Amino acid sequence: MLLKRVIPCLDVDAGRVVKGTRFVGLVDEGDPAELAERYAQAGADEIVFLDISAAPDGRGPLLDVVERTARRVFVPLTVGGGVRSVTDMRAVLRAGADRVALNSAAVADPSLIGRAARRFGSQCVVVSIDGRRSPDGDADGGGAVPEGPHWEVVVRGGREGTGRDVVAWAVEAAERGAGEILLTSIDRDGTRAGYDIELLRAVSSAVSVPVVASGGAGRPADFVAAIVDGGADAVLAASIFHRDIHGIAEVKRAMAEAGVPVRPVDPLALEGDA
Amino acid sequence: MNGGSSPAADRPARGRESDGGERGASSGGSERPVAVVVDYGAGNLPSIVRALEVAGADVVLAASPERVGHPDVVVVPGVGAQAPAMRRLHRTGLAGAIERAVDDGGWYLGICLGLQVLFERSEEDGSRGLGWLRGDTRRLRSATTLPHIGWNGVDPVTRHPLLDGLPAGVPMYFVHSYAPDPEDRSIVVAETEHGGRFASVIAAGRLLGVQFHPEKSGRDGIRLLRNALAIAAGRTPGAELLAAETTGPIGSPRDPDGRLSPCC
Numbered sequence: 001m002l003l004k005r006v007i008p009c010l011d012v013d014a015g016r017v018v019k020g021t022r023f024v025g026l027v028d029e030g031d032p033a034e035l036a037e038r039y040a041q042a043g044a045d046e047i048v049f050l051d052i053s054a055a056p057d058g059r060g061p062l063l064d065v066v067e068r069t070a071r072r073v074f075v076p077l078t079v080g081g082g083v084r085s086v087t088d089m090r091a092v093l094r095a096g097a098d099r100v101a102l103n104s105a106a107v108a109d110p111s112l113i114g115r116a117a118r119r120f121g122s123q124c125v126v127v128s129i130d131g132r133r134s135p136d137g138d139a140d141g142g143g144a145v146p147e148g149p150h151w152e153v154v155v156r157g158g159r160e161g162t163g164r165d166v167v168a169w170a171v172e173a174a175e176r177g178a179g180e181i182l183l184t185s186i187d188r189d190g191t192r193a194g195y196d197i198e199l200l201r202a203v204s205s206a207v208s209v210p211v212v213a214s215g216g217a218g219r220p221a222d223f224v225a226a227i228v229d230g231g232a233d234a235v236l237a238a239s240i241f242h243r244d245i246h247g248i249a250e251v252k253r254a255m256a257e258a259g260v261p262v263r264p265v266d267p268l269a270l271e272g273d274a
Numbered sequence: 275m276n277g278g279s280s281p282a283a284d285r286p287a288r289g290r291e292s293d294g295g296e297r298g299a300s301s302g303g304s305e306r307p308v309a310v311v312v313d314y315g316a317g318n319l320p321s322i323v324r325a326l327e328v329a330g331a332d333v334v335l336a337a338s339p340e341r342v343g344h345p346d347v348v349v350v351p352g353v354g355a356q357a358p359a360m361r362r363l364h365r366t367g368l369a370g371a372i373e374r375a376v377d378d379g380g381w382y383l384g385i386c387l388g389l390q391v392l393f394e395r396s397e398e399d400g401s402r403g404l405g406w407l408r409g410d411t412r413r414l415r416s417a418t419t420l421p422h423i424g425w426n427g428v429d430p431v432t433r434h435p436l437l438d439g440l441p442a443g444v445p446m447y448f449v450h451s452y453a454p455d456p457e458d459r460s461i462v463v464a465e466t467e468h469g470g471r472f473a474s475v476i477a478a479g480r481l482l483g484v485q486f487h488p489e490k491s492g493r494d495g496i497r498l499l500r501n502a503l504a505i506a507a508g509r510t511p512g513a514e515l516l517a518a519e520t521t522g523p524i525g526s527p528r529d530p531d532g533r534l535s536p537c538c
Contacts, residue, residue, distance in 0.1 A: 001426065001427070001467060001468075002422070002424045002425065002426050002468065003424065003425040003426065003427075003445055005424060005425065040492060041493075045424075045425055067320065070318070070320045070321050070324070071320060071324045072324070074321070074325055074328075074489060074490060074491070074492055074493075074495060074496060075447070075490060075491075075492050076447060076490050093318070095320075096318060096320040096321060097318075098318060098321075098449075098490065121353070121354060121421075122421065123353075123421050123423050123449045179421065179423065180423070208418075208419060209419075210419075210423070210424070233424075234424075263425045263445040264445075
């Protein structure tokens with residue numbers, strides 16, 4: 001039986017780890033390769049690097065980081081952010097990434113997903129979707145909207161709407177060859193108020209590819225809820241791991257206690273990590 | 275530098291241009307087994323090279339037959355479809371060099387596609403593998419989701435030193451849609467469940483193969499690579515016996531040119 005994955009996400013800017021609340025107010029949190037290794041030792045099932053470099057020349061440091069990480073981290077590595085073409089993808093994969101996450105470039109040109117999947121295989125192609133809850137019946141002056149909640153695909157860290165519906169886009173991405181959907185709730189991102197379970201459920205019930213929950217993890221129970229109630233196959237978090245509010249082992253323990261199959265954390269690894 | 279060193283004593287360093295992998299670690303003073311990683315353009319090599327180094331090997335990357343030489347173990351990695359992989363292995367002459375290395379007493383460790391190519395035919399594209407082991411590579415038909423990606427348990431069906439120190443059901447990282455279906459079930463060391471059960475670890479004489487990616491399976495994956503190196507370097511009690519147990523590629527039918535004949 002496939003195990004549910006716990007994935008720390010490192011936001012990388014010009015080769016350094018940062019993590020903001022709602023993508024503003026970034027704080028430098030160190031060297032990505034070192035942090036990634038620490039997380040792998042602590043029981044991370046996979047590592048995600050999200051490159052948020054604004055500068056056009058920010059790619060060089062990222063490739064260097066990926067290469068250094070691949071040499072010391074022996075769990076799968078997914079790299080996203082700023083990947084705009086098959087050529088970009090190739091560079092990141094050659095540097096040692098196992099999978100690449102496409103976001104706004106796929107929204108701008110959905111055919112990129114199919115081209116990437118044909119070139120590298122679906123297992124290499126993650127489509128990352130940032131969703132924002134659209135005003136519904138709870139909005140001021142509005143009555144109940146019969147279709148229930150819905151979410152709009154946003155890009156540029158939530159600063160720009162696209163008019164696309166998240167569920168429809170996830171279905172299209174999977175049909176075009178995405179091997180996985182990394183689903184971030186922009187409303188919850190950085191809030192530690194819990195994942196948007198409704199959003200997760202809406203997407204995970206509409207696609208057959210794995211869905212990774214992202215945005216809002218605050219307590220171990222949130223991870224359990226994302227899987228048990230949201231139908232997620234993996235759970236991703238950043239700040240609660242970076243700030244050591246909850247460790248990966250603690251999260252996995254909570255998951256196991258709730259009956260979620262997880263890869264056990266090697267206690268020796270934790271000692272070595274201390 | 276010792277000027278008069280023989281080629282055998284002149285241990286290959288990773289990245290060296292001239293010589294390939296050569297056994298005989300003891301003559302060079304180093305005790306590290308030599309692993310040649312076959313570079314035929316399929317897959318993420320930095321990870322497997324580094325994982326083998328961490329596991330204790332001197333690693334040589336071989337993109338040409340001359341670089342393969344006669345190492346303790348030839349590691350054939352790979353992700354993707356078999357047909358283009360086999361074309362590259364044959365076109366480059368690497369297939370022949372791998373066979374010579376194994377014929378000469380070296381061990382083979384296939385990872386993912388590197389395991390599948392040991393068998394006769396792949397259902398994926400109808401292409402022929404090396405055909406050193408009987409059976410075809412088949413799609414995981416009854417699985418609800420393919421590709422099979424993620425961490426899954428490896429359940430031993432027999433004892434083998436490749437799994438020494440690893441608990442039954444140890445999770446390893448998989449990325450694939452096909453798996454070999456060996457005719458001779460006695461070569462299956464472990465199985466994994468995804469829809470149905472498939473062979474995830476194979477050992478046939480000096481031919482070892484794993485369907486998962488030890489280089490992506492954390493500490494347990496490194497442990498498995500360390501076991502493979504110990505077996506290949508003859509440091510595992512009974513390794514010679516293991517090697518003699520089955521005929522492996524050595525007993526395969528050949529044509530007069532010394533190439534493997536078309537599989538039967």
